[in-house]
Amino acid sequence: MTNLGVHSEVGKLREVLVHRPGFSLRRLTPENCRDLLFEDILWVERAQEEHDAFVDVLHRHGVTVHALGKMLSETMEIPEARRWLLDRRIHPSIVGLDFIDDLRSWLDERTANELANCLVGGLARADLGFASSGLTCRTSRSEDFVLLPLPNQLFTRDSSSWIYGNVSINSMYSPARQPEADNVEAVYRFHPRFRNVNFSYLSSGRAEGNYSLEGGDVMPIGGGAVLIGMGERTTPQAVEALAQKLFKDGNITSVIATLMPRDRRFMHLDTIFTFCDRDLVTVFPPVVERMRTFTLRPGKLRGKVDVIEETEPFLTVVAKALGFKALRAVATGGDSDDAVREQWTDANNVIAIEPGVVIAYNRNVLTNKQLKRAGVEVITIEDGELSRGRGGGHCMTCPLVRDPI
Structure with missing residues (x-):
């Protein structure tokens, strides 16, 4: 069995976790979609077709693709796993004291399959085949959610991050997304693919206070360096805590933390910056050129972290961490209006399947053209619905095994 571990952003992608759009997206309505962090409702059948085509590209390039829904269902066949996950998902603060035993x-x-569907697709009061006499049940409407649907589970990048030979179960920023991490952690703890493989948990648990971190901000770029964005979803407190744990590994030498605007348009680092080749990146310059960058290293005192604010630009700091004098940077295509539009539709959120080969949305014509001119092989997929979810190929993949560069 292949060892788990992600050792770069562009080395050959061997194994990945994805989640096919499903019932959770059907739960979106014009009234609730923004609460569930979507801009609009999606045409689910078309989104499924587009996602299937995306997975087919991965398969054709030799990537082993694991479906989270299937893995979660297989995990729920295990009594110990079922108890573990339900203990975390079903508790009084969510469903009320009067309702918890019946539910x-x-x-x-x-x-197992029905339970997995409930844990991702959610449960409305009307879905239940029983009534409770307690206050919580009697005051809820039939359309009220007993368990929130998790439409953002589609973006498997965020709830967990494989960083070299370790995994971080991430503390998600929004309560609407926090249960995603519980579902993924159950799979990692109990599914046969993971249960007997040696790896370390870096963190596990829900966000508390100012502590939150999401995987779209986390990039193990190679050479013992980890790049982490700090913006709307990832806080400096979480970065420091993760760095402290990473440095205990001994193989991880630096964490490059970069400060971004707290803005939904740039919710994660990978919405404005991704790697396409060993020394080539795609960037959204209006944000990337203004970011402050800090390098964290193991402190002289055991368990401490030293923090240095860099005076050189972000791209220079990243290049030097990888042993390059400079990175080749491909900007979001077109004039200023074109670039804003294409950044919004995930032009900079490409996923490398090997050095110099990326998957991108076909609507981002200008950025894709620029990448091709730079020598990148750009494989495009249809995205009429997927791009409306505010995430591209990078967001929709959680690499489990990726080669070094």
Whole structure:
């Protein structure tokens, strides 16, 4: 069995975790979509077709693709795993004291596949085949959610991050996304693909106070360096805590932390910056050129972290961490208006499947043309619906095994 570990952003991609659009997206309505962090409702059948085509590209390039829904269903066949996850997902603060025993019993009677669907697709009051006399149940409407749907589970990059030979179960910023990490952690702890493989957990748990971190901000770029963005979803407190744990590994020598605007348009680092080749990146210059950058290294005192604010530009700092004098940078294509539009539709959120080969959305014509001129092989996929979810190929993949560069 292949060892787990992600050792770069562009080395050959061997194994990846994705989640096919499904029932959770059907739960989106014009009234609730913004609460669930979507700009609009999606045409689910078309989104599924587009995602299937994306997965087919990965398959054709030799990538082993694991479907999270299938893995979660297989995990829920294991009694220990079922108890572990339901203990975390079903508790009084979510469903109320009066409701918890009845709901837990009802869920325990579901098949593994039915339970997995509930844990991602959510549960409305109307979905339940029983009534409770307690206050929580009696005051809820039939359309109220007992368990929130998790439409953002589509973006598997965020809830966990494989950083060299370790995994971080991430503390998600929004309560609407926090249960995604519980689902993924259950798979990692109990599914046969992971259960008997040696790896370390860097962090596990929900966001508390100012502590939150999401995988779209985390990039193990190679050479013992980790790049982390700090913006809307990832806080400096979380970066310091993660760096402290990473340095205990001994193989990780630096964390490059870069400060971005706290703006939904640039919610993660990978919405404005991704690697396409060993020394080539695509960037959205209006943000990338203004970012402050800090390098964290193991402190002289055990368990401490030294922080240095860099005076050189972000791209220069990243280049030097990888042993290059400079990085080749391909800017988001077109004039200023074109670039803003293409950044919004994930032109900079490409996924490298090997050095110099990326998957991109076909609508971002100008940026894709620029990448091709720079020598990158750009494989395009249809994205009429997927791009409306505010995430591209980088967001929709959680690499589990990737080669060094």
